[in-house]
Amino acid sequence: xxxxxxxxxxxxxxxxxxxxxxxxxxxxxxxxxxxxxxxxxxxxxxxxxxxxxxxxxxxxxxxxxxxxxxxxxxxxxxxxxxxxxxxxxxxxxxxxxxxxxxxxxxxxxxxxxxxxxxxxxxxxxxxxxxxxxxxxxxxxxxxxxxxxxxxxxxxxxxxxxxxxxxxxxxxxxxxxxxxxxxxxxxxxxxxxxxxxxxxxxxxxxxxxxxxxxxxxxxxxxxxxxxxxxxxxxxxxxxxxxxxxxxxxxxxxxxxxxxxxxxxxxxxxxxxxxxxxxxxxxxxxxxxxxxxxxxxxxxxxxxxxxxxxxxxxxxxxxxxxxxxxxxxxxxxxx
Numbered sequence: 001x002x003x004x005x006x007x008x009x010x011x012x013x014x015x016x017x018x019x020x021x022x023x024x025x026x027x028x029x030x031x032x033x034x035x036x037x038x039x040x041x042x043x044x045x046x047x048x049x050x051x052x053x054x055x056x057x058x059x060x061x062x063x064x065x066x067x068x069x070x071x072x073x074x075x076x077x078x079x080x081x082x083x084x085x086x087x088x089x090x091x092x093x094x095x096x097x098x099x100x101x102x103x104x105x106x107x108x109x110x111x112x113x114x115x116x117x118x119x120x121x122x123x124x125x126x127x128x129x130x131x132x133x134x135x136x137x138x139x140x141x142x143x144x145x146x147x148x149x150x151x152x153x154x155x156x157x158x159x160x161x162x163x164x165x166x167x168x169x170x171x172x173x174x175x176x177x178x179x180x181x182x183x184x185x186x187x188x189x190x191x192x193x194x195x196x197x198x199x200x201x202x203x204x205x206x207x208x209x210x211x212x213x214x215x216x217x218x219x220x221x222x223x224x225x226x227x228x229x230x231x232x233x234x235x236x237x238x239x240x241x242x243x244x245x246x247x248x249x250x251x252x253x254x255x256x257x258x259x260x261x262x263x264x265x266x267x268x269x270x271x272x273x274x275x276x277x278x279x280x281x282x283x284x285x286x287x288x289x290x291x292x293x294x295x296x297x298x299x300x301x302x303x304x305x306x307x308x309x310x311x312x313x314x315x316x317x318x319x320x321x322x323x324x325x326x327x328x329x330x331x332x333x
Contacts, residue, residue: 004190005042007245011191011238012036016054016061019175019196022203027054036062056083057172064176065191068183072141074134077165080176084169095167100134103127108164121211124164133163141177149185154227155220156181162214175199182231193238198230206230248272254325258305263288264298268307271322278311278319 013033020027030048035058037044060080070076078098085097101108108124125133137159145152157178164170175196183189199206205226213223251272260268267288271279285295299320302308311319 008190014197015194018200052086059083064180065183066189068180090168100130153181198234280317
């Protein structure tokens with residue numbers, strides 16, 4: 001269960017961070033991770049400070065996945081929207097929060113380019129249609145699936161982002177609804193892959209296929225093919241993340257009987273999480289906030305225990321890396 005929680009924490013953190021990055025917003029990864037860990041009851045040690053904006057995105061994503069079987073109602077979507085915009089502003093613009101858009105300032109359009117040379121990528125249906133169209137859409141979402149569950153996730157994502165029911169935040173809410181439908185398809189609230197992260201990696205292609213589909217006929221075949229391919233790539237990407245979680249668990253299983261100090265535990269975790277560059281005595285001292293002599297004692301202790309080894313061709317400064325696990329330990333799991 002600990003491994004499952006750690007893997008799910010990684011996937012959810014990536015999902016929250018990347019769904020915001022798609023819209024050009026950067027969230028603090030440590031804050032997102034702390035917020036999710038606290039809500040899931042996962043112990044990650046010291047928690048980072050969390051602001052209202054981070055909490056809002058986390059609340060929406062967790063509600064979509066953990067409560068995926070609950071009915072999707074206007075009130076629930078309004079709650080997600082209010083969580084995304086706790087101040088009632090999107091940037092410097094005041095928006096309608098927790099209600100459908102009203103088009104008071106003209107038709108809802110997705111545009112790009114400088115003023116005077118703007119390109120309209122999409123124009124949403126008139127606001128007057130929204131109450132009836134959203135009611136029809138939500139009836140379909142909540143009804144027993146009359147199409148394969150993964151297809152329903154792709155259609156739900158496309159349908160909501162095309163209705164564009166809010167002044168802002170439509171993409172994030174559409175992806176959260178897609179995650180809800182994927183969780184229903186998976187039959188589990190735990191997430192081990194992130195479609196939002198894959199969409200961020202293919203952001204231009206995502207916007208291109210949306211525009212092509214929304215400007216064409218009602219044939220959504222091309223969109224569904226792209227959606228399924230992206231989902232497949234997201235699952236493949238998750239294998240690497242899960243392998244890293246299992247690898248870390250196997251190492252700590254091997255070291256379970258060792259008496260290690262806090263500095264050693266901290267730095268070994270950094271190595272297991274993918275430490276960039278070469279580990280030297282100087283870097284150990286800097287990261288562990290200790291003297292070079294203390295760092296050398298820590299390193300020599302780990303060398304003697306077989307936890308670390310010196311790298312070949314270290315040059316002027318001795319460099320260290322994790323030793324390979326015994327073959328019997330490497331095959332666990």
